[in-house]
Amino acid sequence: MSRIPPSIRKPSRYSGSEVRLPALPWDDARVRVLLAFPDAYEIGMSHLGILLLHHILNARAGTLCERVFAPWSDYEEHLRAAGEPLPSLESGRPAGSFDLIGFSLCYELTYTNVLMMLDLAGIPLSSKDRGEAHPLVVGGGICTLNPAPVAPFFDALLVGDGEEAVLEIVSAVQDRKERGGSRSELLEALARLPGVYVPGLSARVSRRVLPDLARSPLLPAPILPSMRVVHDRLSVEISRGCTRGCRFCQAGYAYRPVRERDPLAVLRYLQEEAPKTGYDEVGLLSLSAADYS
Structure with missing residues (x-):
C-alpha cells in the first residue's frame, strides 16, 4: 500500500496502526x-x-x-x-x-x-x-x-x-x-x-446453529482500534437468541434458539481483559440482556 495522502480524512481508518497480536507471516x-x-x-x-x-x-x-x-x-x-x-x-x-x-x-x-x-x-x-x-x-x-x-x-x-x-x-x-x-x-x-x-448448486439449505455458546470463544487480547470507534468499549456476548418471539423482529427468529454464556466465564473474562484495554466501559451483548437468566 502506498503512502496515505494528507488530503484523506481520518487516515487512521487505513493505517492498520492498532494494538494486536502478531499474525502468521504471509x-x-x-x-x-x-x-x-x-x-x-x-x-x-x-x-x-x-x-x-x-x-x-x-x-x-x-x-x-x-x-x-x-x-x-x-x-x-x-x-x-x-x-x-x-x-x-x-x-x-x-x-x-x-x-x-x-x-x-x-x-x-x-x-x-x-x-x-x-x-x-x-x-x-x-x-x-x-x-x-x-x-x-x-x-x-x-x-x-x-x-x-x-x-x-x-x-x-x-x-x-x-x-x-x-x-x-x-x-x-x-x-x-x-x-x-x-x-x-x-x-x-x-x-x-x-x-x-452455493447459487446454482444448492436446492435447500438449513440454517447453521452453534449448539453451545461456550464453543464461541471469548476474545483473548482483543484488538485495540487505531481511532475512536462507534462502540468504544470491551464487548462480550452473554447470550444469543431471544425468548420473546415478537413477530416484527427478524433477529428474534434468525438467532434461535436461546443460548446463554456461563456468567462466571463472563465475569472472569472481563476481570482479566478489561484492565489491559484502557476502556472504562464494557458491553454485555444480547438481543435482550434483561432476559438473561
Whole structure:
C-alpha cells in the first residue's frame, strides 16, 4: 500500500496502526483469508462478529486472516485515481491476492459497498465471470437469511452461525489449493457443508446453529482500534437468541434458539481483559440482556 495522502480524512481508518497480536507471516501461510466489512472502519471495529472470526481463523494452523473495511469516498477516489487495488488493513496487500474474501452482511444498505470493494479489488462482480485465479467470495451474516438479492455476486453464502462453519469453509479452500482442484470442484464441496448455500448448486439449505455458546470463544487480547470507534468499549456476548418471539423482529427468529454464556466465564473474562484495554466501559451483548437468566 502506498503512502496515505494528507488530503484523506481520518487516515487512521487505513493505517492498520492498532494494538494486536502478531499474525502468521504471509509466506508461511497455507491459506490466506481476508475478512471484509462493507462499511467504515469505526463501524466494522464495533462489530464483535468480524473480530471473533478474525481470532478463530488466525488461531487455525497454517491460516493467515487479515481485514479490510469499505473506504470512505475520498480514499476510494484516491485508489481509483492512483490505479491502486483495495489493500488489506494489516499488510496492505491487494485484496485480490487472498485465497478467500469473506463479507459480513449485516444490513442491506451495504450491498452497494460490497460491489464497490470487489470492483476496487479488481474482482469481477458476477460470480460467473470469475476464473480459477480469483479469490473465492463468500458472504455471511443475518442478511444471508434471504440470499437471493446478492446471490449473483457471491460464490457461496453461509446461512446461520459462523464460528464452526468458517473453519470448514477454509479447510475446503485449503484442500483445493493444495490438491490443485478446480473452482467448480470447490463449489461442489462447499455445497455439501451444512448451512452453506452455493447459487446454482444448492436446492435447500438449513440454517447453521452453534449448539453451545461456550464453543464461541471469548476474545483473548482483543484488538485495540487505531481511532475512536462507534462502540468504544470491551464487548462480550452473554447470550444469543431471544425468548420473546415478537413477530416484527427478524433477529428474534434468525438467532434461535436461546443460548446463554456461563456468567462466571463472563465475569472472569472481563476481570482479566478489561484492565489491559484502557476502556472504562464494557458491553454485555444480547438481543435482550434483561432476559438473561
